[in-house]
Amino acid sequence: MTRSEFISHAALVIIFVLAGLAIFPFYWMFVTATTSDANMFAASPQLVPSLSQLGIFAQIFEEGAVKTWLANSFIIAAGTTVLTLALAIPLGYAFARFPFWGKAGVGIGLLVTQMLPEAVLVVPLFSIFSPLGLLNSYAGLILANTAFTLPVITWILKNAFDTVPVEIEEAAVLDGCTGINALVRVVLPVIMPSVAASAVIAFFHGWNEYVFALTFITNDTLKPASVGLAGFIGEISTPIQSVMAVGVVYTLPAVALYLLMQRFIVSGMAAGSVKG
Template identity: 45%
Template sequence: MSAHSPRRKRSPWTILVAIVLTAVVGFPIYWMLNTALSSQRVLYTEPQPLLPQLGNWEELADDLDGVPVVSMLSNSAIIAIGTTVLTILLATLCAYALSRYRFHGRGLVSFLLFSTQMVPQAVFLIPIYALFLGLGLVNNLWGLVLVNAAFALPVSTFIIKVGMDGIPYELEEAARVDNSPPLGTLTAVLLPLVLPSIAAAAVLAFFAGWGEFMYAATFVTGREMWPASVGLSVLAEQPSSSMPAIMTVATLFAAPAVVFFLLVQRHIVSGLTAGAVKG
């Protein structure tokens, strides 16, 4: 008898529903790409064709002339990657302390940490701006990394902590018998076991940094420092901007986030549901 349980056969209705949902969710992305490849004349004088028109490259290049697409995407990448790295580093250490150490006020620390999610981010806009103005972090990408990491930290800490709570203490005790220091135990024993939780937290942090708009539009004034979210907004507000050019930038802006999600999607569900089942 095989050690693996037989894979359950999917019904035709399940497959049909999956196809319909995929088409509904994917159609806006397809239409965005189709619009980016269409001619401006076709969009405003004729019904938009269902199939992308591939002969619009010269017109599209002229429409995007002067738009710092590479610079905007690079700035967004710096913010997103910086936010993800800083968030995961701090959230892992914070989750380890809350999960493995017993100290007075631990419940209060957890409450204060997660109570920040009860207040809209816009409430903190003016105080953070005044603070960053004094620290010289206005019109600075690293300031956006700090503010996005601060807002992504509580949820990421909770996700990683739940994963650590499901790991038996006996594994750490065995490491301590071998004279492993706490940091060594964390990196060598716990981290490999909570990688799904870290991947789920990394996705949330990356999306928070990649899609940053409110603080970037307020703190960043130089055109060369615009992330793609702000640059796309400014491009869409200009009357001279063509719809294909706007949709091209939007497609390039959405693509990295989709790729990053696909790379770590295997770990997301297991990371978000870690500790949900006990037994």
């Protein structure tokens, strides 16, 4: 075996090991969800799922609360993604293309906001949202999540816009495009991989966010799955199988979105290539 073959085989083994480590927590949740009470605390752990216990996934949907939580999480995450991209695309484009007074200060200010954890912002945001009627509403959580993700997404898109030559836009304008049309029809397709990655980041934050949702939402019908799942933990007992089953169901949409967007990123890179 040559040295290059050894390195390629070693790299392949490392990739498989890392993939296994990433998949194992999800697999273990599924195994635990399908473990009977008799085997839950047995001396030897159950390493494979028991197909006879798959009914637990039907049981968690019987009351309807899990479906409501998942729907709420999707609305909040989708709203966060759409609003973040709607604000970050023009803001990132302005940073990349136009000089304006205070540009450096605004850019630094966006970075400084990332130094503050969510727990520090809960009380100020609660004081602001309360008189505005934004508590116990999707809008309040979407605005809070957007404020937290917007600085990061803006810088990601700003760097993406920087890689696009200005001459491409100038040529589009000479062909009759307005500035906005050039941005939408010429520039955005080129940076679509970055837009897709930004959408994934924003969606994951809205889907997994817990602190704001726990504080701003007290209505049970508006709670997202992140808060509802934590409610399974009881003072005396915790239904471990139900917790793990909901955890599996809660993880699946995020994983599916990532796989879907991963393919979209690859197609976006091919569609956005520029021929010289």
